[in-house]
Amino acid sequence: MSDTSPGYGITIRVEATTTSSPTSLIPAAIVAAGGTLTALDVVESHHDRVVVDVTCDTRDADHAEEIAAAISAASPNFNVKKVSDRTFLMHLGGKLEVASKVPLKTRDDLSRAYTPGVARICLAIAADKSDARRLTIKRNTVAVVSDGSAILGLGNLGPYAAMPVMEGKAVLFKRFANVDAWPICLDSQDTEEIIRAVQLIAPGFGGINLEDISAPRCFEIEARLKESLDIPVFHDDQHGTAIVVLAGLLNALRIVKKEMSEVRIVMMGAGAAGNAILRLLFLSGLKHASVFDSKGILHNESKADNEMRRWLISNTNVENKTHSITEEMKGADIFIGVSAPNVITEAHVESMARDAIVFAMSNPDPEIDPALAQKHARIVATGRSDYPNQINNVLAFPGLFRGLLDAGVSKITDEMLVAAARAISECVKPDQLNENFIVPSVFDPAVSPSVSNAVYKIATEK
């Protein structure tokens, strides 16, 4: 099987003599070198030579070079002019722009959108601050805030390198829920400075989406901002993941016909996401769970140096077991991994209960190779787009914020998160539901409206 990815897509420009069969030999060279051909365009044609752009997916940067070399080697009449990386091309100049919603063609337009007319809008808001939601962009705007300390699975890359992810997030907000999100990457990793900066920029935003901020700082930042701001604050790495895991698990349990209150879950990873997932699962009826970190199973004597960890210790492993992951996996119904690559084995999965469910979400490399897990588990989910059942936060955050903004919510409650999860799970219709389809496609247009309606309903019922 090919393991090329469009994330490593390249376009190669080749000049060739017309008699050298470029449109057959170049594709053949690409395929022989392991590339996946996706397009071929003749961009220039002369009587003696042609210029051809071939586009293909590759495995990685080295593979792209190998493919270019293979084309050069295929004929002395092929001249590779340029190798363009399609992902880099897409990012040139960034992925966002600002658009005006008002016309500005005449002096009359100007006198309404800016001075002198705008003065009356300012005075109306000064007289009644709540008019800001009606007369400014606040109502539809979310700040996507990061300090760059935990970018994807890549680690602490800082605020400049965080921007492409936060821009991408803003693109997703717009694409899936028409939310106007703006990336704010902060040049500090000091908890107090981050909290204060977000408080200071809050007037112009209707919500705050915290992103890729490392644990345990993310807990305090989220908690303190929730307490001090009158707009919703959401840490996507925790709660977005938790929503989609709950959605997937609700459908997985339907398939295996087990009840949340009766299953036993083993979780690997005691970080931000793991904590948020277990909170939502307990709210949804879960009773039996244990959590492992790199030191082993959490129990009464485990280090409890922050509130989230204390919560995990007091709510999981009530029998206070101290045995190994190998022992704990025996007979477990569900494994949830939010930790590191390859930390459980095929034998572990084999030892689980009948109809085992495995969520192995370490990215890009899961806690166990999904192909191995599938040999023994009935349902396997990962964070990857190239396997079935991708646990992708894109299913949750756009619709969630759409509902929050429309309802003018000031605090997110756990009930809203559970409602979002149920809405996502219900987008998989009974006749679609099967072991390889426990969450809807990210491109399913029903998901975002379903989530926003569910959240709006809960938010406005109270």
Add this chain to the structure above:
Amino acid sequence: MSDTSPGYGITIRVEATTTSSPTSLIPAAIVAAGGTLTALDVVESHHDRVVVDVTCDTRDADHAEEIAAAISAASPNFNVKKVSDRTFLMHLGGKLEVASKVPLKTRDDLSRAYTPGVARICLAIAADKSDARRLTIKRNTVAVVSDGSAILGLGNLGPYAAMPVMEGKAVLFKRFANVDAWPICLDSQDTEEIIRAVQLIAPGFGGINLEDISAPRCFEIEARLKESLDIPVFHDDQHGTAIVVLAGLLNALRIVKKEMSEVRIVMMGAGAAGNAILRLLFLSGLKHASVFDSKGILHNESKADNEMRRWLISNTNVENKTHSITEEMKGADIFIGVSAPNVITEAHVESMARDAIVFAMSNPDPEIDPALAQKHARIVATGRSDYPNQINNVLAFPGLFRGLLDAGVSKITDEMLVAAARAISECVKPDQLNENFIVPSVFDPAVSPSVSNAVYKIATEK
């Protein structure tokens, strides 16, 4: 003369019987009540009645009510259903939105714009921070930052009421120079907090436009940010105004055939804008100036409690005069007002030198009624759009930032500001130049490119 304004435009919906002559009597009632009719639309027509939307400009909110009452009084068969304020309608939901520059239709798009492809972009920037300008929105993005302490001429309205102005500014940035600007209104008026917040959000922006921050805090905020950031920092209320004043004055001097080095200027107002204007004028050859604040002429014994004021005191009024504005205006060539309404008299202008030039820029009410000033001065300019020679910052800031961003400038120099002013003045062609046309129209499409080219040239020459 009517003094209605499109900034106070309203649309009135009237239901009327078909036999009551609504399309002639309603317009007549509006005109009789002093409104300026701009549109009439029959929006519903039935056999016995019609619904008509009439749009007109009014003087103010009270006038709008008078006009609605006049329509009601014009016929017992007219029923005023709704009076809509067109300026408020334009602001509903705010004036900006975020647009994606990349397609997001397929999973391949997603894997390039977001994970996993985006990881490679992050790693490239982490390896070389300067790539942020190439691969993120930083290159084309400006933060429009205010604390709401000095909104237009309205005073300290706070960050929520500041948003409509900052959004309007962002609309102008996009409209006139395709710069992506985002409003950031800060929930603090503490100098240190503002400085730190701007430093923290800087990674995602290519420039900072400070706006409507009150003096003297604005001086320190600008100076400290310029010193600490590697992107251009611009305080529009100071330097934007200064650029356009210099542009207008260069053309005014051409008309009256006087040299900058020989004229004597009297300035009223020792605030942020006055200071910046004089700095640019001195750089352009000015030698003789004096400045008045509310306590009288600045001289060697005047209070000098900040650096900007010390600079004014040591550079103006070199003869150390202590007399009144009445004495100082006698024989002056140029008056520049950046202070308060009606602080000079017709007699003051009459006492000025031959071919006097008056820039009365207090807004909305100038230092002297322009009609009175025109009786004695050869050239009169104001900040208002309803008189000739409007000194409007829109002529400067969009093109200036376009040039700064394109050149990748890290510090703005006075030479760049002077180059911008010269470029604006040169947009008025010799055959267009006259007493009532010393600056180009804000809608002149040549202005922004001329300014950006001039700034780019200076910035890249060094």
